[in-house]
Amino acid sequence: MSTYLYLTRHGETVWNTKKLMQGWKDSPLTDNGIKQASQLSERLSNVTLSAIYSSTSKRAVQTAEIANAERNLEVLNMTI
Template identity: 70%
Template sequence: MSTHIYFTRHGETVWNTQKLLQGWKDSPLTDRGINQAKRLLHRLSNIPLDAIYSSTSNRAYHTAEIIKGERNLEVIQYESLRELSFGTWEGKTFEENEKESIEDWISFWETPHLFANKTVESFVNVQERMSNTVKMIANNHPDQNVLIVTHSIALKLLIDYFEENELKDLWATPAIPSTSLTLVKFNDDQPEVVYKYDIEHLIEANRE
């Protein structure tokens, strides 16, 4: 027996469509984001979830509430499941941030293992808080099914940690799609990534 934890990124938000960095700031789900969450609700309808967690950001909590559907569960929120804090970069476009702090911006994307900024949260800190929180959740739900709704970079850092990937390769894979599904099995505290960032439920929606 093992604990199954399903991870997803929140649905599309207004700031996503405007190419604005969110981090700890927030913006509401778009109609498309709501529909993405509903598609994931349908996909998970036959999975007997025992608990649902989300970050304290409204976009993640709203997504979790949609996916919860008619289940008699409370969405439990943890600040430690939030996105990386972009500090003074939040609420600005990529172009604005590149122009205002070009060296740090280039380092963020090209040498993440060397990146350091006074206001932007470190990758290592996000990785530590995410992994510690998820391990705690897994220990609290032995042999159960759990859903965690979190964020793109936070989830990427977590899965890279589980897969023992180097931080310098953080951006070697594409951005995580909204409401994509990742499954990690925990056996005696040992995580196994079964699949990651799967969007079959969204592809099916596009076929209809």
């Protein structure tokens, strides 16, 4: 049996569009970022996932929750 790890980045944020560094600060997803998270969900729709992990940043959690919409898995937060 194989184990696969899928790494993704959060969707586009307001600060991304302004070319600002976010670091530990947070900026909300743009409409495009929400669309990107939905596209991620569609792209992974045929992939069996056993868990979804996210950093605690709002942008990452929102991306994970949108991508998780059809799966109904708990999004597990990880702190670094």
